[in-house]
Structures are given as structure tokens and as C-alpha cells.
Amino acid sequence: MKAILLAAGRGSRMKDLTDDRPKCLVEIHGKPLLEWQRAALKEAGIDEIGIVTGYRREMLANRGMREFNNPRWEQTNMVTSLACAQDWLENEPCIVSYSDIFYSADAVRTLMRSDAALAITYDPDWRQLWEKRFADPLLDAETFRLNPDGTLAEIGSQPQTLGEIEGQYMGLLRISPAAWAEIRRIRTALPQEWQDRMHMTGTLQRVIEAGRIPIVPLPYRGEWGEVDSAEDLLAYRSTHEG
Numbered sequence: 001m002k003a004i005l006l007a008a009g010r011g012s013r014m015k016d017l018t019d020d021r022p023k024c025l026v027e028i029h030g031k032p033l034l035e036w037q038r039a040a041l042k043e044a045g046i047d048e049i050g051i052v053t054g055y056r057r058e059m060l061a062n063r064g065m066r067e068f069n070n071p072r073w074e075q076t077n078m079v080t081s082l083a084c085a086q087d088w089l090e091n092e093p094c095i096v097s098y099s100d101i102f103y104s105a106d107a108v109r110t111l112m113r114s115d116a117a118l119a120i121t122y123d124p125d126w127r128q129l130w131e132k133r134f135a136d137p138l139l140d141a142e143t144f145r146l147n148p149d150g151t152l153a154e155i156g157s158q159p160q161t162l163g164e165i166e167g168q169y170m171g172l173l174r175i176s177p178a179a180w181a182e183i184r185r186i187r188t189a190l191p192q193e194w195q196d197r198m199h200m201t202g203t204l205q206r207v208i209e210a211g212r213i214p215i216v217p218l219p220y221r222g223e224w225g226e227v228d229s230a231e232d233l234l235a236y237r238s239t240h241e242g
Helices: 012-018 033-043 078-083 105-112 126-133 177-188 192-197 200-210 230-241
Strands: 002-007 049-053 066-069 094-098 101-103 118-123 144-146 152-155 168-175 216-219 224-226
Touching: 002 033, 002 078, 012 230, 033 049, 033 094, 033 101, 033 105, 078 177, 078 192, 078 200, 094 101, 094 105, 101 168, 105 118, 105 168, 118 126, 118 200, 126 168, 126 230, 152 200, 168 177, 168 200, 168 224, 177 200, 224 230
Parallel strands: 002 049, 002 094, 049 066, 118 216
Antiparallel strands: 094 168, 101 224, 118 168, 144 152
């Protein structure tokens, strides 16, 4: 199995921390996020890793990964970046990872063991992490609801209550060729401007609404985190030191 890291964007909410580097090279616990991701993937048994570059792509060269470049990274969102790796996605299941997260090899293995066409990891105990990051846990959370059969019913909207959140999506997923074909079908039916704006959770919601391929959420309770701001770095540092 192969893995694709989505690292084209700058991460504007990181402010001056990404003035001179891609977001995935911001360090946490003394090591760039990119190296945490690569270590987890390799420990899980994935040696062939691709990376979608854009902002400051030269800083991600010569790292032993297959580069897929998104030259329109400033005008497009994450799904356009993912489409740059289409030749991998069409041929075998791939683990897809955001580049602003860290996780353990167990999260990767959880996805590798799944035979679902489209699977995602999620954190059922999300509030503990969100309360370290935000004064109000609803501030940056998204809706995440399950169907009675365990498949995903809703993702990515702004929640009004905690009851709309049964977990939080981590930014780590497994996409099979069949699932990628469905994403492409949905995407190409949209005007180009909409295609450019497509983000991942909005795309997953469109897959749910299309009803052709169920999304299987896999609970993960190990260590992980999302680094979206300088404040996140401080929160994780205090947790690590504590």
C-alpha cells in the first residue's frame, strides 16, 4: 500500500511560522510534522510515500518521496491537490494524510486492515483534545454523526450542540480506486470554480449524499493532534511536558 501526504498549502493560520517553510516542516516536540508522519507510515509498513507540494516546494525535495506538484495551490483547495496524485489513486488503495497532523502507526494500521472502499479514522474522545486547544470546544469542531449501521451519516458542518458530534475526523483516510472514481464523478459534475474550492470534509459529505459508497469511520484512541495555529503548538508542548 502507498501513502499520499497533502502538503501543498501554506497554512495561513500559522502566521509567521510558515513565512519561510511549508506547514509540514513546523516542528513539534523537536521534529517536523512531516517526520512524525513518515515515521508512523513506515512503522506501519508503508515504504512508498508520495507528497503533494505547492508552497515552498523546493524545501520538500530530495526526501525520498514521490512528488506530485499542485502549481495552482494558491487558487485551489485540498481535493485538487489530491487529484494531482491521481495515477496512484486509480491503481490501488492509498492512505491519505493531511500534513498538519501527527499520529501513531496504530492509526495507519487501523486503516490498512479495513477492506472498506472509503474509510476514515476518527477520535471518539475528541473533547479532551479540543478543550486543550480551545476555550469553547464547539469553536472549531465539525459535525460528525453515525448511522445505526456504523457508517458515516454527516460530517463537516458547523455544530450548534455537542450532541451533533460523535467524534472528530482526524485528516487520515484510506481511499480505494472505487472511492476515488466516485469522488472524481462527483467533482467533474461541478463547475470549475466549485471544483477548485472543494475541501475534504465537504467532499466526504457529497459522497454520503450520493449514496453509492458508504464511508466507514474507524475509532482511534491513540495519540494524535492537529496543528492549525501557534497556540496549538503551545497546547501540545504543555501536554508533552506535563
